[in-house]
Amino acid sequence: MQQVPLNSDENKGDPAPERSINRLPLQPGKVTDDELIFRQLFAQDPKRGCELLFRRYYTNLVNHAVRFVYSKEVAEDLVAEVYTAFWQDRVFERITTSYRAYLYQTVRHRSYNYLRWELHPSDSLDSLNTQGLSSALQPDEVLHYSELHQKIEDAIQGLTPQCKRAFLLSRIEGKKYLEIAQEMQISASAVEKLMIRALSQLRQELKGEWFVSLLLGFITCVC
């Protein structure tokens, strides 16, 4: 497996309990990055590697994905799918970046595609396959993702209080329309209207955000 130059990890406060798995002697005074340990582990036992990678990054990845898809359930499913493909398609054998970079890139890309599909259902889903994702994202595209989730956050904050409350109850707390209706003391159809309004406002706010160049970049590198 190809070694990637890794920058030393600065966050020594990070608990990272997985480090105890490493039985190789750690050089004194040198802080090892989790990535190196994962690499050694994957060379020996990919199954265990996948498991520890899951323990290490799952929560943070869900946290990241939810900024884009704004749904707890979708974010969890989406990240779990990335991990499943990582094991079943033996993606871990092919990646050229760090595991961390691969996972974040893939989760971002899938989140983006999900969002695009939700707000523009007419678009084709053919480009959603993310396997063989190239590491070479343009700097601007990398940064654009963060700007995108900030725009989404602004759009959500810009909703009317009623609309925002219904949206969050449904998407983050996973409540059914009927439950939301009871909680907000409105009718179920009113909840539905609020949800439709929330989505259409999101759609409106993000109109100019579907960066075509990024998508083309993905299509060319999907094998």
Add this chain to the structure above:
Amino acid sequence: METLLIKRILFDFFDGKATAIQRKYLEEWLTNEANGETYYQYLDEWESQRPQFAVDADKALGAYQLILENEQPPVAPSKILPVSSSGLFRKWVAWSVAASVALLAMLGAYVFRSQLLYETHRTAFGQTSVHQLADGTEVTLNANSSLRVPRFGFGSETREVFLEGEGEFKVTHKVDNQRFIVRTADHFQVEVLGTEFVVYARAKGKRVFLSKGKVKLDLPQGQQLYMRPGNVVTVANSGRYRLTQAATARRYVAWKDHWFYFDNTSMTEVADQIQEQFGIKVLVPEPKLAQRRIAGNFRAEQADDLFQVLAELLNINVVKKRHYIELTTPKHP
């Protein structure tokens, strides 16, 4: 240093508070591919500091572990083939080749699973060996024995080894009181925290001798037994067990220095011990000789050493046959 500056700028940027100047700086910084890795490292750190809701990671991990266990990676995709194609046969061949390769790979992974997952220490007949495990525990293996130690996770969550034959364990006590478990065939297991004991698990039955500390035995029938130092527990293949107090530890640890310890031991038993230790089949056809009992300590690195001693001591003949050795009394004294 620059790394601290970058970290601050990135965190500002992730928070949506970056200025146009900062953004331009980041864009240039990212043109260096190695910095892409740093970017994701900080993104991960930033995410871990800004949780948005309680993620139920344990539940998700459970589901993922099921996938890891049950869905082995190289599985041939099974798709319905389009009919009406002239190349149908060729496709069929290609698919069967793919399926066979996948099947072979799966079979291979299955067959060698134990080699992949465990490190096995083995001793030949007449040989003993000492091993230090990753947690500091020392294991002395008697002849014709094997010890399987998990390659992964040993000492981090549990300490479990699998023994066939006989071995002495000097278990290191861990600060977190982590248990050390010796499993043998037939669901017999010895569980300890930190102590010294000898486990015997061969075709004839099982036996545990405890020299120090405290151990817990899990018997096949589901019974549990606590032992004190000096206790010997013998478990017959029928499942019946007996707890006795050993007069001396020597009998149970003598093998470590290639000593045979006989104490009112019948010749049948001596023959069994030779077979266990050296892999040589020994027959004692005369009932009278078979019932003779002997006592004493004998050092024997090879079977011949012991035969020589027995021949002199009992004045018997040692006859080498093709597949076994026969002990008989001489016809004409």
